Amino acid sequence: MRLFRCPTCDGIALLETLECGSCSQPIGLHPPSLSMRPAEPTGSRFDGQTWVPCSNRSWGCNWLLDEDDDASQCLACRLTRKRPDASDTIALEKLADVDMDKRRLLTQLLALGLPVTPWYEKDGGLGFDLLSSRSSNKRVTIGHANGIVTIDLAESLDDHREALRVRLGEPYRTMLGHFRHEVGHYYQWILVEAGEDPRLLDECRTIFGDETASYTDAIDQHYRLGPSRDWSLSFISEYATMHPWEDFAECFAHYLHITSTLGTAASAGLKLQAEKVPGVVRHDVEPRLTYDDASIDDILNDWHWLSLLFNRVNRSMGQDDLYPFDLVEPVVHKLAFVHKVVTLASGRRTL
Numbered sequence: 001m002r003l004f005r006c007p008t009c010d011g012i013a014l015l016e017t018l019e020c021g022s023c024s025q026p027i028g029l030h031p032p033s034l035s036m037r038p039a040e041p042t043g044s045r046f047d048g049q050t051w052v053p054c055s056n057r058s059w060g061c062n063w064l065l066d067e068d069d070d071a072s073q074c075l076a077c078r079l080t081r082k083r084p085d086a087s088d089t090i091a092l093e094k095l096a097d098v099d100m101d102k103r104r105l106l107t108q109l110l111a112l113g114l115p116v117t118p119w120y121e122k123d124g125g126l127g128f129d130l131l132s133s134r135s136s137n138k139r140v141t142i143g144h145a146n147g148i149v150t151i152d153l154a155e156s157l158d159d160h161r162e163a164l165r166v167r168l169g170e171p172y173r174t175m176l177g178h179f180r181h182e183v184g185h186y187y188q189w190i191l192v193e194a195g196e197d198p199r200l201l202d203e204c205r206t207i208f209g210d211e212t213a214s215y216t217d218a219i220d221q222h223y224r225l226g227p228s229r230d231w232s233l234s235f236i237s238e239y240a241t242m243h244p245w246e247d248f249a250e251c252f253a254h255y256l257h258i259t260s261t262l263g264t265a266a267s268a269g270l271k272l273q274a275e276k277v278p279g280v281v282r283h284d285v286e287p288r289l290t291y292d293d294a295s296i297d298d299i300l301n302d303w304h305w306l307s308l309l310f311n312r313v314n315r316s317m318g319q320d321d322l323y324p325f326d327l328v329e330p331v332v333h334k335l336a337f338v339h340k341v342v343t344l345a346s347g348r349r350t351l
C-alpha cells in the first residue's frame with residue numbers, strides 16, 4: 001500500500017489519516033488521484049471542482065467527494081448498501097473499523113485500475129452489506145452474490161475471529177482478507193465469466209476447473225470429507241480446494257496481499273542488498289509500487305525474498321509468520337492468471 005503525503009507540509013500521511021501529524025492540516029483522500037488533499041468543511045478547490053469531506057468523517061472516513069455529486073457520503077460509504085440499525089450501537093462501533101478495511105480494499109482496487117461500478121448505478125454493481133450476526137440474531141454468511149459482498153461485523157471481534165480461525169485450521173484470517181477474497185468472486189464473475197472475451201473463461205476453466213460444478217455438492221463434500229491429503233501440492237489453502245470459485249477467490253486475495261505488501265515496502269524505500277548479507281539474499285531485491293508492467297515471475301521473485309524477511313521480523317516479535325503460505329508451481333500458474341485478468345481489466349495489457 002502506498003504511503004501518502006500531506007498536501008501542505010509533505011509530511012507522511014497514512015491511509016486512515018484525518019489530520020496531518022506534523023502541521024495539523026485536516027486532510028482527506030481524493031479518490032480520482034489517490035492522493036491526500038486539504039479537507040476543509042466548506043470544501044477545497046482543485047481540478048476545477050470543489051471537494052468536500054464525507055459526512056461520515058466523524059466516524060473516521062477521510063474520503064472526499066465532489067460537491068456536485070448529489071450525495072453527502074463519499075463513494076466508499078455509498079457502496080455500503082446495508083448496515084446495522086442506528087439503535088445497534090455495538091455493531092455500529094465495529095462498522096467504523098470494518099469500513100477502514102473496506103476503504104483499504106477500495107484504494108487498492110482503484111490503484112490497480114479495476115472497475116468499481118456501484119450497485120446503485122447498475123444491477124450487479126459492487127456493493128457491501130455490512131451486518132452483524134451477534135446483534136441481529138440472524139445468521140450472516142460472509143459471501144458474494146450478484147455484486148453484493150456480505151460481511152459479518154462479528155468477525156471484527158478478535159475472540160470470535162480467532163476462535164473460527166483455530167476451529168477451521170486456517171493460518172491467516174483477517175477482515176481485510178475476507179474483503180479481498182469476496183471481491184475476488186465479484187471480479188471473476190464480471191471480468192471472466194461475463195467478460196467480453198470467451199478465451200479468458202476457457203483459460204480460467206483449464207487452470208481452476210469448471211466453475212459450473214454444483215457449489216452445494218462441493219460444500220457438502222468439503223465439510224463431510226475434507227480436502228485430499230496432498231491438497232497443498234496444488235492449492236494455496238484448504239478452502240481453495242472446495243470449488244473452482246473458491247480457488248480463484250483465494251488466489252485473487254493473495255494477489256492483493258502480495259502486491260499491497262510489496263507496495264508498502266517500496267514506499268518505504270526498502271531494498272535488499274545481496275553484497276551486504278552474502279548468502280541471505282541471492283541478488284538485490286527492490287520492490288515496486290506497481291507491478292502493472294511486470295511478469296508474475298518478477299512479482300513473486302521479489303515476494304519470495306521479502307516474505308522471508310517479513311516472516312523473520314514477525315518471529316523476532318514473537319508473532320506467527322506474516323505470510324504462512326507456500327507458493328507451489330500450480331499456485332504460481334493460478335496467480336499468473338489473476339495478474340493477467342487484473343492487467344487486462346485495467347487496460348495495461350491486451351489478450
Ligand SMILES: [Zn+2]
Nearest residue numbers: 006009020023
Ligand atoms: Zn502537514
Ligand SMILES: [Zn+2]
Nearest residue numbers: 054061074077
Ligand atoms: Zn465516506
Ligand SMILES: [Zn+2]
Nearest residue numbers: 181185246249
Ligand atoms: Zn468464497
